[in-house]
Amino acid sequence: MQYKVHTAIGATFKLEVFKADGTKARESGKFNNLVLDAGLIRMGKGDAISMCMVGTGNSEPNVGQTKLDSLLASTTHMSGSTAADNTTTKPYYMGIIGTFRFNTGEAIGNLTEVGIGWTKDNCWNRALIKDTLGNPTTLTILADEYLDITVEIRMYPVAKSEGAFNFRNKLGDIISSHTFVGYPTIGASVWSLSPPHINYMFLYTGSITDSPTADPSGSTVGSWSGGDALLMTGDTKGTIRVKYGLNDHLGEVKSMKMGLSGFLMGGRASHGFKFELDNPISTTNSQEIQYTFEFSWGRHVGD
Numbered sequence: 001m002q003y004k005v006h007t008a009i010g011a012t013f014k015l016e017v018f019k020a021d022g023t024k025a026r027e028s029g030k031f032n033n034l035v036l037d038a039g040l041i042r043m044g045k046g047d048a049i050s051m052c053m054v055g056t057g058n059s060e061p062n063v064g065q066t067k068l069d070s071l072l073a074s075t076t077h078m079s080g081s082t083a084a085d086n087t088t089t090k091p092y093y094m095g096i097i098g099t100f101r102f103n104t105g106e107a108i109g110n111l112t113e114v115g116i117g118w119t120k121d122n123c124w125n126r127a128l129i130k131d132t133l134g135n136p137t138t139l140t141i142l143a144d145e146y147l148d149i150t151v152e153i154r155m156y157p158v159a160k161s162e163g164a165f166n167f168r169n170k171l172g173d174i175i176s177s178h179t180f181v182g183y184p185t186i187g188a189s190v191w192s193l194s195p196p197h198i199n200y201m202f203l204y205t206g207s208i209t210d211s212p213t214a215d216p217s218g219s220t221v222g223s224w225s226g227g228d229a230l231l232m233t234g235d236t237k238g239t240i241r242v243k244y245g246l247n248d249h250l251g252e253v254k255s256m257k258m259g260l261s262g263f264l265m266g267g268r269a270s271h272g273f274k275f276e277l278d279n280p281i282s283t284t285n286s287q288e289i290q291y292t293f294e295f296s297w298g299r300h301v302g303d
Contacts, residue, residue: 039124
């Protein structure tokens with residue numbers, strides 16, 4: 001049985017300049033960025049968001065870029081982060097807000113571009129600094145000032161996934177045919193630097209709803225916890241197969257919930273997806289069942 005799910009990801013920036021005594025001197029507007037192709041690929045390999053960079057370049061961002069036009073300064077100093085998930089109104093999203101700080105004297109100059117990434121020459125995203133009207137602008141940092149850059153990253157999981165499959169025995173014979181429907185689950189996001197991976201799956205006898213905070217109903221008839229990394233099957237997707245052994249008596253399975261960790265996603269019961277079959281699958285302790293999940297990601301365009 002194979003289930004495919006997708007998530008779109010994007011971010012916003014806001015820059016604030018302060019005098020040494022903490023008085024705010026000026027600020028930018030809140031503006032979107034462009035997630036770069038190199039940044040999307042990096043998400044499947046490791047840390048992608050540990051450094052913030054500012055520069056003096058002014059080319060229009062494009063997906064093929066890998067770094068700022070003209071780097072002026074970088075920092076890994078993050079003064080704090082907080083979850084900013086939306087589980088009440090659609091579109092639902094997983095969100096995290098973090099603030100990078102350039103201390104006094106670290107970013108002196110006329111800034112026009114900003115990005116976050118994993119090294120000075122590797123940006124996950126890039127943007128031109130914009131004013132409150134959304135126009136490119138220059139933000140000047142003086143010798144007695146420090147700079148805070150607030151980044152809000154959002155992941156928008158696909159709102160609904162549907163599909164069909166044939167449940168077969170080891171000889172390839174069809175035992176039963178099924179359709180399924182799936183929805184995202186969302187918990188508390190964390191500033192995570194590791195690539196996505198699946199860390200658990202529960203099997204249930206009941207149904208699901210599209211609420212991102214509700215578990216499937218009914219009793220639990222099986223569980224798996226492996227923490228396995230995704231086997232990368234492309235630059236921006238990975239696949240994992242979950243097997244239940246011959247000694248696991250599962251009984252009747254109507255729905256399931258699988259959990260993801262890595263890149264904003266953390267915790268055993270936080271982010272993931274849940275699925276419901278149109279009719280249950282019953283197994284005995286003489287059978288083995290395998291579930292295949294494909295998780296993919298791409299850039300989010302819009303607010």
